[in-house]
Amino acid sequence: MAKKPLLEFTDRGIYCAPGKFYIDPWKPVNDAVITHAHADHAYWGHNHYLAHHLSREVLLYRLGEINLQTVEYGETILKNGVKISLYPAGHVIGSAQIRVEYKGEVWVVSGDYKVENDGISTPFEPVKCHHFISECTFGMPVYQWKPQVQTFNEINNWWRNNLDHGLATVLVGYSLGKAQRILQNLDLLNGKVYTHGVIENTNEALRRNSVILNPTERITQESSKEEVRKGIIIAPPSSVGTPWMRKFQPYSFGYCSGWMAIRGAKRRRAADRGFVLSDHADWDGLITAIDATGCECVYLTHGYTATFTRYLNEIGFNAREVHTLYGGEEEDAPTQPAAEGEELNGSNKVSPSGEDLEGADL
Secondary structure (H helix, E strand, O other): OOOOOOEEEOOOOEEEOOOOEEEOOOOOOOEEEOOOOOOOOOOOOOOEEEEEHHHHHHHHHHHOOOOEEEEOOOOEEEEOOEEEEEEEOOOOOOOEEEEEEEOOEEEEEOOOOOOOOOOOOOOOOOOOOOEEEEEEOOOOOOOOOOOHHHHHHHHHHHHHHHHHOOOEEEEEOOOOOHHHHHHHHOOOOOOOEEEOHHHHHHHHHHHHOOOOOOOOEEOOOOOOHHHHHOOEEEEOHHHOOOHHHHOOOOEEEEEEOHHHHOOOHHHHOOOOEEEOOOOOOOHHHHHHHHHHHOOOEEEEEEEOHHHHHHHHHHOOOOEEEOOOOOOOOOOOOOOOOOOOOOOOEOOOOOOOOOOOOOOOOO
């Protein structure tokens, strides 16, 4: 009789039967371990939540008063004899890989991750394991990221050029992760940073968690249009094309996304500038991260799962494609997939709390 795997893929989420808990479940369960606070991984309705302490205030902001336990990276928690510990995923502030150990068998659920140090999220750490559960949002060779310093040089130069030409500057990125990464890498000698309310709510939650962010000013009905136009505006994807954005005309509108690596993506978002900036690993980053685990088997949950699974098997990994509901909330897939029509595994969702979470971006 075959040995039952320590972690199983069920219709509720990733389940650990010996520990009686789920990891990032998408249906209500008794005990949930959460990799990070994006809404396709952190759903409302569980009886108990476990997450990294830097996710605490954002989870409470997004999900309300939940029964939440938080831990530090590397701290071990026991659930029915199963060891659980969290390690940095580098995706967004507070994101974690979940290491699960039982009777000498080790699994790691990576959630979403990137391997480049963005200067604000705790950098990704590879974790040795027998089984590794990985995303592959950008699991195609076309996705190769430049060093972020190069991208932010482009952004800051664009901002300065807009100021010289009397244009307001609007830069779009999702509210948890991308917005803070942008904020921390802007050249504030150019001017002040103004934020859409959804982004400022997230900033305030992170500041309550003792995260130090550069100064921002929330845009309200009382804000001076003339003063705001002298700075830079960080806005969520949901604001694109709305009266809220149009009131800052004339402006130049930039979009930060990994999908900007695809020809035509900027045009489909009606952006003046597209900046290739993602909080996910690129093609090389995925392969490097998976190889560093030394795993016997890798399971691919969302992204270009079919293509990436085939490639990994061709180069000697034991890779399997699995179907989950991850990859929806913050990940705005291209309207025309890049891989000859291949569909991305994952579906767009809204926050269980009903909050407008911008629909998505990369």
